[in-house]
Amino acid sequence: MNSADLSVLKTAVSWLKTGHRVAIATVVQTWGSAPRPVGSWLAIREDGQVAGSVSGGCVEDDLIRRVQSEILSKAIPEMVVYGVSQQEAARFGLPCGGTLRLLVEPHPERAILEELLHAITHHETTSRIVNLGTGKSRIERNDADLFYCDDEIMRTFYGPRWRMVIIGAGQLSIYTAEFALAADFEVIVIDPREEYAEGINLEQVQFFKAMPDDVLLDIKVDAHTAVVALTHDPKLDDMALMEALKSPAFYVGALGSRVNTIKRKERLLEFDVTPEQVERLHGPVGLNIGALTPPEIAISILAEVIAVKYGASVPKKG
Incomplete structure (x- = not known):
């Protein structure tokens, strides 16, 4: 709804x-x-x-x-x-x-x-x-x-409102959260790091200072939920992605280069994530529109999430 x-x-x-x-x-x-x-x-x-x-x-x-x-x-x-x-x-x-x-x-x-x-x-x-x-x-x-x-x-x-869960509370996450709110998503941001303890100071954004994988289990990710990992820290992103890829989430994406995405998929396969689940990962996150700045990258992320939400064709990445 x-x-x-x-x-x-x-x-x-x-x-x-x-x-x-x-x-x-x-x-x-x-x-x-x-x-x-x-x-x-x-x-x-x-x-x-x-x-x-x-x-x-x-x-x-x-x-x-x-x-x-x-x-x-x-x-x-x-x-x-x-x-x-x-x-x-x-x-x-x-x-x-x-x-x-x-x-x-x-x-x-x-x-x-x-x-x-x-x-x-x-x-x-x-x-x-x-x-x-x-x-x-x-x-x-x-x-x-x-x-x-x-x-x-x-x-x-x-149905429930469409949700976007953002892992990480950095600058890119702020822009992504702002655009997600404008696109009518309920927004949750998760980051356990002390340097981001203040969270994201945006009205309507729910912030959790906790381990991402624990929060994903607590909030019961459903088919109306997108999960976007943006910390660039494998210790945080990978733990969240393990749970997200096993969930009914309609979109799971992670920040990183093509090379880092390949390495991440290899790491995930070492845990209890199946090859089929790993292939659900959108990485590098966002549509390839030549985005360079944090707000441009955030736009590319929202564009890809919305495309997947409505069943539009999304180009394969490598």
Whole structure:
């Protein structure tokens, strides 16, 4: 789940806790150049306050009016469609005749939303199933990364936030952490060295002054986690990589030249890491864009991590 939709969920729960009436609109289908993807959320309070977006601002004003005047008084979810015709699409500012189909829930259950929020913040993968005939919903723990909606139910999938774990708290790590935050990653930095005891003074970055391999085991690395080793110290990087390569992490990379990467792979094979696991290592870390300075190298690292995250082709390195 990205931070924007997570913020909507937190806001909706907060509003419900303070006694407000809240409707939640979810994008269930798009045609044409709709500006927000399926699954996007918008929470609407009875006084017109909103959190999130379903169209980038095109239909929100009309939807707020409809929620306040009609939908909040209803007992069950309502399907709302914008942009059926070219004329209506132009009226609401939808690009290229785009169309949005939204499911609006007038009475989302606070307990279910709280359970969902707890699962997401504890890096669990879940689905929320809404019965369109009753408005009731339930949570299921599963890995079925699939959105589904028909005339009877809507099933939305929520995974944990994408995480980047950075080994080392040096200058390159600072830039990498900054770019990772901007790219909507949750960022963890690990460095046990005394000279880096202050960690990285960035808001939203969690710092651990401990051995990297121990922390990786404690935080339970999952398939939404990237691990990037940047200390240039084999004693620290290699221990972290041993655990990362055996984990479900979607990306594992390490700083170093091509020659040092070959030597590192040879060292890793001397421990309980299989050849298949070692081949998962991205090294030298980052896309080859000719980067020289720490911020440029950090950009190359983020570019490679994002490419792997979305299944884009990444060139082999030697």
